[in-house]
Amino acid sequence: MPRVSEEHRTARRQQIVEAARRCFLREGFHRTSMQDVIAEAQLSVGAVYRYFPSKTDLINAIAEQAIGGAGQVLTELTRQDPPLPLLAVLDRVLAYIETQLDEDGALRIAIQVWGESQRDPALAAFVAETYTGFREHFTALVRRAQRSGELPTDADPEATGAALFGLVPGWFIQRLLTGVPDRATYLAGVGALLGATPRSS
Secondary structure: OOOOOHHHHHHHHHHHHHHHHHHHHHHHHHHOOHHHHHHHHOOOHHHHHHHOOOHHHHHHHHHHHHHHHHHHHHHHHHOOOOOOOHHHHHHHHHHHHHOOOOOOOHHHHHHHHHHHHOOOHHHHHHHHHHHHHHHHHHHHHHHHHHHHOOOOOOOOHHHHHHHHHHHHHHHHHHHHHHOOOOHHHHHHHHHHHHOOOOOOO
């Protein structure tokens, strides 16, 4: 029998992940069964279980995809030379988040991941590690702002980074729940608090 190529395995795995994503968005994690995912993917039971032995494995795979793009954006921002002002950094992050806010966007899955992590220790560890990494990116951005003179050198970088990071979910949770504020309005408010002028990307 011919060997299955790596490209085929990757495509098949993604086919299953996308099917599970659609199911989870429609019905939520708890109401979705593996049989639902198998039917949605239009594959055999064996084909699906070969890649994902359990629903938890599917949830982990979707969670990794849902947050991977944000990590890439933050990595790029910490390497930006010269460093952007913090309000411009926040604008870039929110601009990416904005692309994930539609009905099938990653943020709706992320919210479900948060809830599921409260009952699944393995997923809780994954979420904690991931969001700790995000917070560390913001701490690094704060340190750069201190070196550039934008922030006082005696500010606590970890505390300031945590506060800056907190502005991100603070915005997208409001958007998901109420539909407002838009990004420009939110940045104007943050700019008022920081004494800075927002600069939209």
